[in-house]
Amino acid sequence: MSISLLEAQNISKRFGGLTALSDVSLSIRKGEIYGLIGPNGAGKTTLFNVLTGAYTPDGGEFIFAGSELPTGTPHVVVARGIARTFQNIRLFREMTALENVMAGHHLRSDSSLWGILTQNRHAREEERLITERAFEMLRYVGIEHHATTVSRNLSYGDQRRLEIARALATEPQLLALDEPAAGMNATETGQLRELISTIRQDGVTVLLIEHDVKLVMGLCDRVAVLNFGKKIAEDVPAVVQKNPDVIEAYLGSGHHGH
Numbered sequence: 001m002s003i004s005l006l007e008a009q010n011i012s013k014r015f016g017g018l019t020a021l022s023d024v025s026l027s028i029r030k031g032e033i034y035g036l037i038g039p040n041g042a043g044k045t046t047l048f049n050v051l052t053g054a055y056t057p058d059g060g061e062f063i064f065a066g067s068e069l070p071t072g073t074p075h076v077v078v079a080r081g082i083a084r085t086f087q088n089i090r091l092f093r094e095m096t097a098l099e100n101v102m103a104g105h106h107l108r109s110d111s112s113l114w115g116i117l118t119q120n121r122h123a124r125e126e127e128r129l130i131t132e133r134a135f136e137m138l139r140y141v142g143i144e145h146h147a148t149t150v151s152r153n154l155s156y157g158d159q160r161r162l163e164i165a166r167a168l169a170t171e172p173q174l175l176a177l178d179e180p181a182a183g184m185n186a187t188e189t190g191q192l193r194e195l196i197s198t199i200r201q202d203g204v205t206v207l208l209i210e211h212d213v214k215l216v217m218g219l220c221d222r223v224a225v226l227n228f229g230k231k232i233a234e235d236v237p238a239v240v241q242k243n244p245d246v247i248e249a250y251l252g253s254g255h256h257g258h
C-alpha cells in the first residue's frame with residue numbers, strides 16, 4: 001500500500017470575483033511523480049502558491065506527512081520539507097551558481113546570521129560544509145562546471161537546473177516544479193526528464209506542472225487535470241489521455257499545442 005505524503009482537501013482560492021480554485025482535492029503518494037496539467041489559467045500555479053504559502057487559501061487545508069500545513073508562511077512550508085521552483089525563473093541573478101545554491105542551504109542551516117557575520121568557529125565550519133554540499137548539488141544537476149558563473153550568464157536550461165539544485169538544497173521531501181521544461185530545447189528536456197527520474201529514485205516525491213504533455217505522460221505515475229479551477233480528472237496518464245472531459249478542456253480552450 002502506498003502512503004500519502006500530501007493531501008489537498010477542498011482547496012478554494014478566489015481573486016475578487018474570479019474563482020481560481022474550487023474545492024480541489026488531491027492526494028500525492030510518497031515516492032511518486034505526480035503531474036498537474038490543464039489549459040492556461042486553469043489554476044495550476046495558484047495551487048502551487050497556496051500550497052507553498054505564497055497565498056492563503058479561502059477554504060480547505062493541506063495535510064503534509066500526516067499533519068496540517070500552516071497557510072501563508074512560505075518559510076514554514078520549506079522547513080516542513082516542501083521546496084518549489086518558479087514558472088518565471090527566480091534566481092539571484094548577480095550571484096554565482098554556487099552562491100545561489102548556498103542560499104538554499106542557509107534555509108536549513110542552524111547557524112544564526114549573526115554567527116555567520118562574526119565568523120565564529122562553528123559558523124565557519126558550517127559554511128565550509130554548506131559550500132561542499134552546494135558543489136555536490138551542482139554536480140547532481142550537472143552544472144558543477146558553472147559553479148563560479150554568475151547565474152544571469154547561464155543558459156536558460158542551466159538556470160532551470162540551478163533552480164532545481166537550490167530547491168533540493170533545502171532537503172525537501174516534496175519537490176514542486178512549475179513548468180521546468182518551459183523554453184527548453186529537445187536535448188535539454190531529455191536531460192531534465194532524466195534528472196527528475198533520478199530525483200525520485202533518490203527518494204524525493206515530485207509534483208510537476210508542465211505544458212509539455214509528452215514529458216508529463218512519459219514521466220508521471222499519475223496526473224491530475226484542472227480546468228477553470230476544478231479538478232476534472234486524476235489517474236494514470238494512459239487513462240487521463242483518453243478522458244473525454246480532458247480532451248474537451250484542451251480542444252475547447254483552443255490550446256491545441258499543450
Ligand SMILES: Nc1ncnc2c1ncn2[C@@H]1O[C@H](COP(=O)(O)OP(=O)(O)OP(=O)(O)O)[C@@H](O)[C@H]1O
Pocket residue numbers: 015018020038039040041042043044045046047087
Ligand atoms: N494574484 C492574482 N490576482 C488575480 N488573479 C489571479 C492571480 N493569480 C492568478 N490569477 C487568476 O487565477 C486564474 C488561475 O491562474 P493560474 O496562474 O493559477 O493558472 P495556471 O493554470 O497556472 O495557468 P498557466 O498555465 O497559464 O500558468 C487565472 O484566471 C488568473 O488570471
